[in-house]
Amino acid sequence: MTSKREQVLDGIKALIASALPNAEVKRNLAKPDRIAPGGLAIIRDGDPGDPEVILSPLTYIYTHRIPIELAAYDTSSQTREQVLDSMLGAIGIAVMNNRTLGGLCDFIEAEAPATDDIETAGARPGRWADAAIIAVYGTTDPLN
Secondary structure: OOOHHHHHHHHHHHHHHHHOOOOEEEEOOOOOOOOOOOOEEEEOOOEOOOOEEEEOOEEEEEEEEEEEEEEEOOOOOOOHHHHHHHHHHHHHHHHHHOOOOOOOOOEEEEEEEEEEEEOOOOOOOEEEEEEEEEEEEEEOOOOO
């Protein structure tokens, strides 16, 4: 059986993939070689942190910060800032419409992004955003 942590991470990846149907969505991609025309989203495993422990019944409650990295280029009709903003907005709507991640979590919410330029010699400039989704969930075993 897959651990609760893995189920939540897979659920976040699926949520983002559905919100960004034209983007390439990867998990723990080491270093991207390219940015797909529809954008790139990388979901990192993050750190579930120290849990709150409820003793009866024994339950570990995690507040897991899951980093999301987004990258985009400009298109013929939108600047790179607009493309990235559209991607972030779509993820925000997806999170708002599925606060429990299909029942896997007690609650999920998005963190505000930090943005920056992507500069690579010989390539057109892109835009990058670092954001996170905070997932609160419980499990009876910290390893499962």
